[in-house]
Amino acid sequence: MSEPTPRTRPIIEVRGLRKEYPLGDETVVALKHIDLTILRGEICCIFGTSGSGKSTLLNQLAGMEKPTRGEVRIGGAPISRMSEEQLAAFRQRHLGFVFQAYNLLPGLTATENVAMPLLFRGVPPAQRDAAAREMLRRVGLAHRLDHYPAQMSGGQQQRTGIARAFLARPDVVFADEPTGNLDSKTTVEVMEMICGFARDFHQTIVLVTHDPEMAQYADRIVTLIDGEIVRDETTKRRELQ
Amino acid sequence: MRKQDLFRLCLQNLLRKRSRTFLTVLGVVIGGCSIVIMVSLGIGMKEAQDKLLAQLGDLTIITVTAPQGGHGKVKLDDALVRRLNGLNGVEAVMPRQSLEVDTVRLTAGSANRYVADWVPVVGMDAAQLEPMGFRMLEGGPIAKTGDVIVGQYAAYNFRDTLRPDGANTVDRWSGGWDENGQLTDPPPAYFDPLKEKLTLELANGDYKATLVLHPVALAKEDYSKGSETSEGIILDLKDLKALAEKLHTVKKGASPYQSILVKARSLNQVADLEKQIKALGCATESMESIRKPMEEEARRKQMMLGGLGAISLVVAAIGITNTMIMSISERTKEIGVMKALGCYVRDIRQLFLAEAGVIGLMGGVVSCVISWIAALIANLAAMGGPTPDNFRLALLGGEGATRVCVTPLWLLAFAIVFSVLIGLGSGYYPADKAVRIPALEAIKSD
Numbered sequence: 001m002s003e004p005t006p007r008t009r010p011i012i013e014v015r016g017l018r019k020e021y022p023l024g025d026e027t028v029v030a031l032k033h034i035d036l037t038i039l040r041g042e043i044c045c046i047f048g049t050s051g052s053g054k055s056t057l058l059n060q061l062a063g064m065e066k067p068t069r070g071e072v073r074i075g076g077a078p079i080s081r082m083s084e085e086q087l088a089a090f091r092q093r094h095l096g097f098v099f100q101a102y103n104l105l106p107g108l109t110a111t112e113n114v115a116m117p118l119l120f121r122g123v124p125p126a127q128r129d130a131a132a133r134e135m136l137r138r139v140g141l142a143h144r145l146d147h148y149p150a151q152m153s154g155g156q157q158q159r160t161g162i163a164r165a166f167l168a169r170p171d172v173v174f175a176d177e178p179t180g181n182l183d184s185k186t187t188v189e190v191m192e193m194i195c196g197f198a199r200d201f202h203q204t205i206v207l208v209t210h211d212p213e214m215a216q217y218a219d220r221i222v223t224l225i226d227g228e229i230v231r232d233e234t235t236k237r238r239e240l241q
Numbered sequence: 242m243r244k245q246d247l248f249r250l251c252l253q254n255l256l257r258k259r260s261r262t263f264l265t266v267l268g269v270v271i272g273g274c275s276i277v278i279m280v281s282l283g284i285g286m287k288e289a290q291d292k293l294l295a296q297l298g299d300l301t302i303i304t305v306t307a308p309q310g311g312h313g314k315v316k317l318d319d320a321l322v323r324r325l326n327g328l329n330g331v332e333a334v335m336p337r338q339s340l341e342v343d344t345v346r347l348t349a350g351s352a353n354r355y356v357a358d359w360v361p362v363v364g365m366d367a368a369q370l371e372p373m374g375f376r377m378l379e380g381g382p383i384a385k386t387g388d389v390i391v392g393q394y395a396a397y398n399f400r401d402t403l404r405p406d407g408a409n410t411v412d413r414w415s416g417g418w419d420e421n422g423q424l425t426d427p428p429p430a431y432f433d434p435l436k437e438k439l440t441l442e443l444a445n446g447d448y449k450a451t452l453v454l455h456p457v458a459l460a461k462e463d464y465s466k467g468s469e470t471s472e473g474i475i476l477d478l479k480d481l482k483a484l485a486e487k488l489h490t491v492k493k494g495a496s497p498y499q500s501i502l503v504k505a506r507s508l509n510q511v512a513d514l515e516k517q518i519k520a521l522g523c524a525t526e527s528m529e530s531i532r533k534p535m536e537e538e539a540r541r542k543q544m545m546l547g548g549l550g551a552i553s554l555v556v557a558a559i560g561i562t563n564t565m566i567m568s569i570s571e572r573t574k575e576i577g578v579m580k581a582l583g584c585y586v587r588d589i590r591q592l593f594l595a596e597a598g599v600i601g602l603m604g605g606v607v608s609c610v611i612s613w614i615a616a617l618i619a620n621l622a623a624m625g626g627p628t629p630d631n632f633r634l635a636l637l638g639g640e641g642a643t644r645v646c647v648t649p650l651w652l653l654a655f656a657i658v659f660s661v662l663i664g665l666g667s668g669y670y671p672a673d674k675a676v677r678i679p680a681l682e683a684i685k686s687d
Contacts, residue, residue, distance in 0.1 A: 055684065064581070064681045084586050087680075092583030103578045103683055107257045120584045122243050164582070176684055 011171060011204050012038040012061060017070035019056050019227075030056040032227045034070070038220075040171075043198055043205040045218035050210060053227035055176070058208045062095060062174050063087050075171055092121050096165035096173040098194065100180040102157040104149040104164075110136060111145045114163045121168075135163035139193060155186035159193065166197045172204045173197075179214070191217045242588040251595040258568065262600065265564040269604020269660055270611065272557035276550030277612035277648065277656045283543030284647040288638070290539055294532055298465030299374050300508055301332070303515055303527040305501040315522040317496040325503055328517050330510035333372035335502040337467065338364040338481050341490050342445040347399070347474070349437045355399035361473035362441065364481025373504050375466060380435055380458025383477050389439070389454045390475040393462040396430035398472060435459060441474075445488040452484065465528060466502060508532075554659075557604065558667040565597050565671035569678075576675055577682025586676045593672035594665055601664020605657035613653065616646035 017034040020027045030053045038044045048054035059065045060072055063079040072080040079090060096117075097103075104113045111132045112119075118128035133145055139159040149157055158178065165173050175194060179187040195217050198205045207218060215221050215235065223231040255262045294300060305325065307317055315321065317336070325334045340362055347357045367383040370390075378393060400409040416426035439454040454474065462471040469475050476484075485491050503518065505511045511529045518525050569576070576589060620635035621627045623645045638644055 059681060059684065062581070062680075064679065064684065088580070088583050088585045090583075091581065095583070097581050097683070099578070099683060103574065105575055105578065107253050116579070117582050119246055120242055120579070120582060120588065122246075124243070125246070 009040045010037045011040040011042075011075055012036070012206070013073045014061070015071050015073075017057075017060055017072065018068045019053075019060060019065070020068045030227055031060065031067075034227075034229060036222065036229065036232075038204060038206065040204055041198075041202050043195060043207065043217065043219045045207045045209060045215055045221045046224060047209060047212070047215060047221050048224035051226075052224040054208050054210075054224045056227075057224065058174060058176055058206065061206060062097070063090070088120075092117060092168070094171045096168065096170035098158070098161050098165045098173060098175040098178045100177040102149070102154070102161045102181075104157055104160055106149050109146045109148055110141060110152070110160045113149070113160055114167055116164060117168045131167060132163070135167050136160065139163045154182055155189065158182060158186070158190050162190065162193055162197070166201065166203070169201055170203065172206060175205060175207045177209055177211075178207070179209075179211070187213075242584070242591075247588065247591055247595060251592055251599060254568070254572075254592075254596055255599060261564060261567075265560050265600050266604045266607065268557040268560035269554075269601055269663070270608045272550070272554030272663075273605050273608025273656050273660050274612045274615070275553045276547065276659075277608060277652060278615060278646065279546035279550040280543070280652055281612070281616050281646040281648040283539070283546045284649065284652070285645050286542060287539050288644060288647050290535055294528065294535065297528055297531070298463045299504075300465070300528045300532055301505040301511055302373070302465040303503045303505065303511065303518060303525050303529075304465075305503055305518055306499070306524045306526070307496055308522060308524045317498040317501055317523075319497075321521070321523075322498075322501060324521065325501060325518065328503075328514060330506050330514045332504040332506045333369050333374075335366055335369045335373045335504075336478065336498040337500050337502060338478060338485065338498050340443065340445075340481065340485060340488070342443050342488055344442075344444045346442040348440045348442070349399060349434075350432060353440065354402055355431055356402055357395075357398040357400070360395065360398050361469050362476065362481075363467065363469050363473060364476045364478040364485075367477040370475075373466065373502060375470070376461040376463065377458040378461050380456070383457060386477075386480055387453055387455050388457045388477065390458045390460050391434045391439075391456045392460050392469055392471045392473045392475075394427075394430075394471050395473060396432060396434045397427075399431060401431055439474075443484065443488060445490055448488045450484050450487045452480070554663060558663045561597050561600055561664055561667035562671060564600070565593060565668050566674065568596070569593070569671050569675045572675075573678055573682050574685075576678045577680050577684075580678070580680035581683040590672045590676045593675045594668045597668020597671070598661050598664045601660040601662070601667075602657065604664075605660025608660070609653045609656050612656075613648055616648045619645045 014034050014036040017031055018029070019031040020029050034057065046054045046057060056065075060067055060080070063072070063082065067080050070080075071078060074090075074094060077090060079087065082090060105116070108116070111129055114132035114135055115128040118131060136142060136145055139162055141156060141159055141163070144152055144156055144160075149160070152160065158181075162178075165175075173194070178194065179190050182190060191214070194205060194207075197203065207214060218235055220232070220234050222229055305317070307315055319336070322334050322336050325331060345359055345362060347360050349355045370382075377390070380390070383390065394413055397411055397413045402409070411428055411430050413424060413427040413430075416424060416428055418424050434456050435458075437456070439456060441452045441454055443450045454476075460470040460475065464471070467473075491497055503514065505514045511527060512533070515525050515527060515529060579589065617635055621631055623643060624631040624635060635644060638647065
């Protein structure tokens with residue numbers, strides 16, 4: 001991040017993206033034609049009601065599904081055309097995920113859960129556990145290092161999830177309704193934590209939500225209706241910076 | 242992912258569902274035990290049978306004779322001995338010549354007190370006795386003219402001319418015999434044949450011959466090598482040929498030898514060697530005709546027992562597959578999360594294969610321990626109690642040990658390796674299912 005104005009460089013580029021699903025004999029068009037560029041360091045909120053195609057768009061951006069047509073590039077790499085093996089390697093280095101249902105592995109402790117991305121990379125235990133513990137301390141869970149997910153509250157689990165997503169300092173973190181299962185007080189904590197990390201490490205966040213309240217945390221709000229971008233606005237928050 | 246981490250994750254996953262893992266391992270244990278025990282029963286059967294056969298004599302000896310009704314076609318002579326020596330798999334060849342004369346009389350003791358009539362007298366190549374596997378109870382090799390080997394029980398053929406009829410012989414069977422037909426306690430003969438000089442008197446028509454014999458060794462009874470080892474006298478072939486010439490027993494152009502013994506290098510070569518000898522036009526005889534059907538029968542039984550064991554292992558394999566499939570459908574989301582976080586497909590496959598393999602390994606090891614102990618108990622019970630001596634026999638086997646179950650180390654090693662392979666094999670399909678779960682599953686809410 002040595003460039004003076006990194007915000008102007010694109011990190012995610014979407015060109016002519018279309019996604020259709022077969023549903024019985026018919027074909028459902030989830031995304032019609034999406035062109036979108038997300039800049040490095042941006043906190044971008046993809047906003048829409050259920051059925052608007054926002055989840056499908058997230059899947060496409062993160063390389064979870066192949067598009068029917070069009071292309072997704074992250075940092076110049078065409079992830080929509082990668083093989084499973086290439087995608088796994090790419091995810092290890094460049095992508096992080098925060099899930100609505102936290103998705104911690106029940107058999108692993110908080111430290112082990114956070115260390116997972118480094119485990120997959122083949123980092124030795126001592127090194128990755130040290131990094132994981134440091135991350136857990138940052139999210140305020142220094143007293144929960146060896147607890148299992150079932151022994152933690154929802155907010156604590158989501159903070160563990162955030163620690164996991166940011167551990168490997170990925171370029172982009174995808175957050176899918178990260179506060180969907182949390183109360184309003186915890187929501188504020190979690191969102192501030194995500195945004196705080198993003199700004200500290202100059203990372204890009206793609207936040208998918210149906211909750212208009214979330215918009216206040218974003219630099220930019222992309223609104224989706226019926227598989228099309230109907231509004232793309234830069235918020236005051238960004239202008240303030 | 243590092244191998245240690247993979248292994249640790251695999252163990253953690255197995256320990257998470259303890260009772261399910263236990264039950265699946267139990268299935269493998271039952272399968273493994275039944276295979277090991279069945280196979281060791283089979284080996285035990287084989288061992289008992291081999292012991293029985295060994296008592297019948299040397300199984301590698303083939304007796305070659307002239308073909309019935311084919312007089313003159315094949316002559317049992319030195320030329321044939323040379324040809325037999327050149328066959329594949331031959332350890333030694335031993336021509337046997339016996340004397341076809343009118344009377345044979347052996348005398349021993351002072352004033353020829355002890356007399357035996359019709360003692361079998363044969364000539365054999367003294368140099369071939371050892372390679373043929375002739376065993377001596379005591380004494381040394383034939384060195385000079387007149388040296389002979391006497392059969393183990395030859396001395397019992399003599400009657401004492403100073404005693405009355407009906408009480409002038411020693412019955413070697415009077416001491417009784419055990420269930421294997423071995424004499425248990427034969428009473429001593431009138432004299433020790435190795436300490437006496439024997440006089441051999443022969444007559445064939447008008448021809449007569451006498452030879453003083455010096456017994457040098459006592460042969461061990463072995464009917465596969467001829468009844469002489471039990472009751473007769475073995476001369477060096479040279480001595481016998483000289484006697485035969487004196488007595489004019491061999492007609493011109495007839496076979497000089499009555500039979501030729503051929504020893505195969507190993508038991509497996511007997512059948513093949515016998516075929517080669519038959520191809521030369523000779524008739525043959527060996528223990529193979531007894532051994533073969535017995536061996537086939539044993540193999541059939543072993544296969545049947547092994548098959549029974551295999552069925553339970555197949556059931557265990559299905560159990561592993563079932564467990565793994567259940568575990569995968571429970572962990573669909575987890576697998577999706579792992580993929581989303583950048584876990585390689587190969588690591589996921591290896592993780593599930595490792596879990597199935599470890600189930601197989603644990604089952605294999607436990608079944609080995611259990612069946613080893615079960616075999617030990619069965620053997621001790623068959624031997625009549627856990628005395629220290631029986632323990633040694635049950636574990637190591639040996640002469641006189643009648644083991645029901647024989648569990649060699651290779652069988653245990655094989656059982657473990659096989660269980661692991663069964664585990665990996667049954668885990669293959671579930672692992673394949675697991676790697677096809679998309680990362681998308683992580684996002685789906687249920």
